[in-house]
Each structure stands twice: as C-alpha cells, then as structure tokens.
Amino acid sequence: MEITNNTVVGLTYELKVSREADEIESAPFSVEVRDEDDPFYFLFGNSGLPEKFEELLAGKKQGESFSFTLLAAEAYGEADDEMIMAIPKAQFTSERGFEEGMLDEGNFLPLMDENGYPMQAKVLKDLGEEVLLDFNHPLVGFDLHFEGEVMEVREATAEELSHGHVHGEHGHQH
Structure with missing residues (x-):
C-alpha cells in the first residue's frame, strides 16, 4: 500500500x-x-x-x-513577533498543574489552546509580575x-x- x-x-x-x-x-x-x-x-x-x-x-x-x-x-x-506575549505569572498556579521552576528561561511550557488542544510556549524572560512567552513553533x-x-x-x-x-x-x- x-x-x-x-x-x-x-x-x-x-x-x-x-x-x-x-x-x-x-x-x-x-x-x-x-x-x-x-x-x-x-x-x-x-x-x-x-x-x-x-x-x-x-x-x-x-x-x-x-x-x-x-x-x-x-x-x-519565520518567527512572528505577534506570537511573543507577556502573560501574568498569576495564571501559572499549582492548581493548574504548574510547578516551581517551570517558568525558568528556556523551558517549554505545556499548555492548551481555547479548544483544548495541546500547545507549548518557550519561556523567554522573567519580567517580574509577568513572563515573556514565545508561542512560535519551536522549528x-x-x-x-x-x-x-x-x-x-x-x-x-x-x-x-x-x-x-x-x-x-x-x-x-x-
């Protein structure tokens, strides 16, 4: 076949x-x-x-x-600058399955989109109250x-x- x-x-x-x-x-x-x-x-x-x-x-x-x-x-x-976003750290709680260290720069966060499909974002920078995430495909x-x-x-x-x-x-x- x-x-x-x-x-x-x-x-x-x-x-x-x-x-x-x-x-x-x-x-x-x-x-x-x-x-x-x-x-x-x-x-x-x-x-x-x-x-x-x-x-x-x-x-x-x-x-x-x-x-x-x-x-x-x-x-x-190519990378799309609109796919880089600052998200409040308050959204990444242990109740939502996030653990300490997951927001360290360079890590990939396992996330879900609004339809429940898995996606990921790379942590670019800790901005204090927010974290800068890159939602572009890793490749x-x-x-x-x-x-x-x-x-x-x-x-x-x-x-x-x-x-x-x-x-x-x-x-x-x-």
Missing part, C-alpha cells in the same frame, strides 16, 4: 536542522530521532504537518527510505533535513477519520 490521503503512516527518521544567518548556513545538527522503538505515526492528509512534508512522502510504500530538506519557508516559516526559522524509512502504511479506520488522528498503540487513546 502506498501513502495517500486517509492512510495512517508510521515513520522512523532523523531530523536535523540548520539556519541561514547573514548568508552563512549553519551545519545541520540533529534535534530528533524516531526509531523502531518510538516511530512517528500520523494521518496523511490531516496531520497539521507542513504541506511540503506530506507532498514529498506521497506515493511511498512500506520499507521505502526517504531523504529530503524543507526550507524554512516550506516548513514552519520556526529552520531548514528541516529528514532522513528515514516508511515503517507502515495502512488504511485509516472510520473512527480515525472522523476524529482526525491516529488511534491505537501509536496514536491517541480515548
């Missing part, structure tokens, strides 16, 4: 990133490895991943390898270099299609 819309895809890969700064590109460095013990599964065509990522995987079959680069503009784009501004293999391709179930995500061992548990 080949990767098409509404298939569940399982990948193993290494993701390296690089950034162009003042016309000098940094050497790619590894930021994520998904191996056979922890493959990455997603619903093709409904993943929320960059469009170009899915486009370059379309038509591949189980066992096929892949190697491609997404330029920052094809991936998560914004980077070129993404993927090298890996298609581990599995299968038809999505009706339930997966109606929920919009993968269920079971490698997906969402309800």
